[in-house]
Amino acid sequence: MKKNNRVKKINFFHKQLLSVVAINILPLLIMSGLLYSNAITDYKANLLEAMDNEINLLVSTSKSALLFDDQDAATELLSALKSYTSTRYAQLYDANGAVFAEYKRPGQKIDMPIEQFNGEIIFRNNNFYLSKAIMMDEDHLGIAVISADTNSLAMQKSHYILVTGWAFLGSLVLAYLLNWKIQKRFTAPISELIGLVGYVAKNKKYHKRLDGGRHDEIGDLILGVNTMLDTIETHEQQLYNRANYDELTQLPNRHLLMERLDHAIDIAGRNKSEIAVLFLDLDRFKVINDSLGHGIGDELLLQISEKLVGILRKSDSVSRWGGDEFVMLLENIEQVEDIELIVNKVILELSKPAIVSGHLLHITTSVGIARFPQDGKDSLSLLKHADISMYQAKSQGVGQFRYFKSSMLNKSVYRLRMEMELHNAVENEDFFLMYQPQLAIDGETVVGFEALIRWKLEGRLIPPDEFLPIVEEIGLMHRVSLWVLKQACQQNMSWQNAGLPLIKMAINLPPSFVMHQQCFNNIASALAGSGLEPEYLEIELTENTFLNARSTAGPILQTLRDLGVSIAIDDFGTGYSCMSYLQDLPIGTIKIDGSFINGLGLSRANEGIVQSIITLGKSLNMTIVAECVETEQQLNILRDMECDIIQGYFHSKPLDFDEAANFLTRKKKPLRLRSIKN
C-alpha cells in the first residue's frame, strides 16, 4: 500500500517519462542481446573459419613435406602457428597414422587422440578440435589436427558484454534525455495548464489565462480551460456581486458593509480617528410600497440610492441594509459638525419630492447615528446602536436624526418587549374595542360609533399611537385590522339583535388593508359573518391612502360603495393638498381633524379653515363630522357652520361595549344618515 501510495505521488510526467524509458529498455535489451549474440556468433564463426583456414592452409602446405618426408619442413610449417594465439597445438599425421610433426603452445598438451577426430569441429573442455585429411589428388597423405582454445572467445564475450552494456547504458541515458527533452517540450503547455489549475485551486483566483495559440488537442484543451475560467470568473463575479451587492440598487449589501465597517474600525483604531454609522429608515415607505406596488417602491429606492451616493464623500460608503433601510459609513470624522452636515444634506435631499412613474412622491428619512469609538467598539454594536438611534429619531417624527445615547438602550429593550407582546396579543386576540359615539349636531341623536382599538399590557392601557406604529412595523397591521373589522361588525350586529337603535359603525382601516387584493372579500366576509348590513359599516381612511394609490384605491372604494359600505376621510385637512380626489372617489363623509376643532374660538383663521372644509363637503354633498369636540363653544360654532355630526368628549368619551349599549338606550332613536344630510 505504501509502495502504491509512493507510486501515486510520483509526478505524472516523471511516471510517463519512466514508462517511456522503460518501454525503450525492452527493445534496447533485445537489440543489445541480438547484437551481443550476433557479435559472438560472428566471432565464433570467424574463429572457426580462421581455424578452418588454418587447417586448410596447413593441409595444402604440408603435402610436399609429407610426400618428401621432410619433418623439419613440416615442423617449421607448424611453428608458423605461433602467431595464432588461440591455437593450442597442431599435429600432422602421416598416412600410417603416426605423428609426423607437431606444434604445442607452451603449457599445452595433446589431449585428444587422433582416433577421436572425425573431420568435424569438436567442442570439448572449452576447446575446439578440428581435423582434416591431407590428400594429394586421390592419395591420402595424412591428417592435420588443430586444437584451439576459447579464451579469445571468452574475452570477446566479456568485451562484447562491456561494449553492449555501455551501449545499452548510453542508449538508455540518451533515450532518457531525449524523451525528457521532448516530453518537456511537448508537455510544457500541459505543465502550464497544471500550474494554472493549481494556482486557481490554491488561490481561488480566475484572472489568469494561457496563450492558446496552438491548433492541436492541447490548444483545444487550453482554449477549453480558458473558456471555463471565463465562465467561472463571470459566475464568481456574479456570485460576488450577489453576495456583496444589493440586486436592486447595486449598492453594497449588509455583508459587504460589515466587511467595510470592520476594516474602517481597524483603520480608525490604528489612526485614532472617528467613524460614524448612519442608519437610515425611510418614513412611510411601506405606505408607498403597499399602495403603489413594489415596482414603484423599487423605483423610488433606486432614486434614493442615487441621491445617497451623490451626497457621499470619497471616503464614505453607503449600503442597503434591507427593505427601506440604508446604512452610511462616514470615515475620518474630525468633528461632529461633519456628520450633521452630511445628515442634514441627506434628510434635505431625500425630502425633495420624487417623481416615479408619474407619481409625485414625498418621502422623508429618519437617521440614527452611532460613532466609533465612543458608541461601540465593533461593527455589530455600532450598527445596533445606530439602529436604536434611528427608532428614537423616528419616534420624534419624520425627517429627524438622533445620536446614540446609552439611555436609548432601555427604550430599545422596551420596544423589543412591546414587539413580542404585540405578537402574543395578536395570537391571543388580547385587544379590545372602545366605541366613541357620533351624534347629530343637535346632540341628542346617536348616528354611529367609531370603533377604537385598545390594548392593555400588564393592566396598563397602552396608547394606540404607541403600539399601532409598532404593529405596522412588525407587519401585523393587516391581521389587527381584520380583527377590528370583524369585531366591530359583530358588536354592531349584536346591538341590533338586542333591539338597540340601528347605528353605523365606523372603523379605521390602514391604506395597506384597502390596497390588499382581498380587501373587498375581507369586508364582505366580515359583514356576512356577522350578518350586518353594509349600510351600517363605515370605513375611515386617511388622506394618505389616496396620496399614493388614487388610481388603485378608486375601483376598490367604488366596489365597496356599491356594496353599501360608507367611506369617510379621516383627519381631513392634515394631509394631501390636492382635493380633486374628493370629486373622483365615492367618499360620503369628511371627518375634520381634531387639531382644527381645537382651534375653534381661538383663531379666526382656524375657523375659516373649518368653515371652508364644511362648505366644500356640503358642496360635494358629503356628511361632515367634527372630531375632538370638547366644549360647548366648539359645538356652537360648528352648529353655526352647519356641521352634521359631532364626535368628542363633549358628548362622550370612548365607551366599552356595555357602556355604548347603555348610551344607545338612553339616546333617541338615531335618524337615518340620509335624513341628516337632507
Added chain:
Amino acid sequence: MLFLRTCRRRFAKAFKAFAIGSVCLLFCLATQAEAPLSKEDKLKAAYLLNFTKFIEWPESDADERQKTIRICIASSPKFLAFLNEMVRNIRVGKLQRAVNALPLSTAKQCELVYTRQSGTANNEKLHHAVVVVDSPEVKFPTTSIVFYEKNKKLRFEIDRDNISKTQVVVSSELMKLAKIK
C-alpha cells in the same frame, strides 16, 4: 631288411639333405634374382614421382602420348622396374597426366630425366626435361635437381637457373623443401 631299412634311412637323410639344399639354393637364387632396391633408391623413385606432382610442364599440341609425363631413367633396370611399378595408373597435375617410366636410352622425349651417370647434354629428348642427378658427384650440364643426403635423410637441391630454362613451373611447395642453388 635292415639294409633296406638302412638304405632307406640313408636315402631319406640324403633326400632330406638334398631337399634342404635345394630349397636353400632356390631361395638363394630367388633372393639373388629379386635383389631388393635400396631404401634410398626407393625413396629417390618416390621423389621422382613426387616431383611430377609439383612441376607443371608447358603444354604442347602433341598427340595423346604427349599428355604422359615421361620419366627417363638412366639407372639400373631394377630402379626402372620399381619406378614403373610405382607410377602405374598414377595421374598427376591439373591435367591428370599419366606417368610413365622408361629408359633414357630408348626415350624419344622426356619430361623428367634421372641419371646416375655424368654426361653431356643430349639432343632433343632433353628439351624441356628436368634433369635429376643421383648425387652431387654426378655432373650433367642441364641438371635441375640434385639428390643429396643430409642427416641421413634424402634431400634435394634445385638449380633455379637450369630449371627455369626448362620452362617448367615448379611449385613453391617443392621449392620450399629444396635447397636452392
